[in-house]
Amino acid sequence: MSKIHITTKVNGEEVEFLADPRDTLLDCLRDQLELTGTKEGCSTGDCGACSVTVDGTLVCSCLMLGVEAQDKQIETIEGMAEDGELHPLQRKFIEHAALQCGFCTPGILVAAKALLAKNPDPNETEVRYWLAGNLCRCTGYDKIIRAVMDAAAEMRGAA
């Protein structure tokens, strides 16, 4: 099986890797680039633990081939904190205890960030629908929703 050389941008940095055409973007991020913050829950698009953005669009990295990543701009959880400063969403997740085991958290943070980029002032229903593809077996979701709403409020105030 011949591998394909891929050059792309992850969290603003140019990276290269060799992808087996069958590998998903998730496989490539975790196994080639050692960016293991992006999690694998189901590999069938159901859980959202593998959420990343590609050219600004929120996707499941388990539903995209690594070879499709050529010349894209990919953002993962590793790019969320800047210069050692947690993103407001990350801080609010800690404040509200919006996580327990934490397995779903990177995907939910990436998804929530994509929501706030599109809609800085979502209502609760909008947050719940946007995050419907991010499963959490621990928290019961309520604290997650509150943390996202609170982070959104803070970010609107700061802007």
Next chain:
Amino acid sequence: MKYHCPKTFADAAQIAADATGVIRYLAGGTDVLVQMRAGMVTPDDMIDLKHIPGVKEIVQNADGSWTIGVAVAGAELGAHAGFCADYPGIVEGLELVGSTQVQGRATLTGNLCNGSPAADSVPAMIAAGAVAHVVGPNGARDVAVADIPVGPGKTSLTKGELISAFTIPARGAQGGDAYLRFTPRTEMDIAVVGCAVNLTLDGDRVASARVAMGAVAPTVIVMDQAADAIIGTTLDPQALDTMATIVSGAVKPISDKRGTAEFRTDIAGVLAKRAAKIAYDRAKGTK
């Protein structure tokens, strides 16, 4: 598996025609990658269509009709104000597919060609009279979307053929469509029954109508008799009841873990009535 990035549909068709093993076209990949993961399909050739010019375009033609590229994802179609105003039913069908993440990738083309009888965007495409432009090793042809699915997982496309774009007729004045599905959950579920209605009005009366149902037969089906029951009426309760009775009498659902055949039969009529009312209100401009 070999990964191909053709730059034209003719090249894509040639790669598919020359292939000796299993091929898959890659639009959004939200069906193909799941099937690969499950071991259901192991393509020898994967033909990514997203490098062909125009595949991401949504264009309104001079005559008012729409041309939709094969790689337009749900999130992109839903963000197009002009198309949403003309065909909210098609948009709501595609937007029901999966989560926000899946919406970032899933296409009308993949939904149709995957061949699921429960595919959510297909009934509204068929009700709208959408046409698929098909390219193959022997040239191009136009096929009604209604004639693409032939059974679960099966399409009428022959070896080497693929869809290059869809055309959806001009909306015209006083037209509206709607799609409704029944699912046990509000999100992330597969239709137990789906129903699309597309109609035009002449004053208060229905001038033309098409009714298409999903998940009640081996393919999405068109119900001409059900449409006939509302054409010429003002969609009064009696006309709606007649249509519902025809729909429930014509569906051929199976019983599975999502619902019994009896339940599907009943719900089919209920959804047809509700979808027809929404389409009517949209045509009137009251919704």
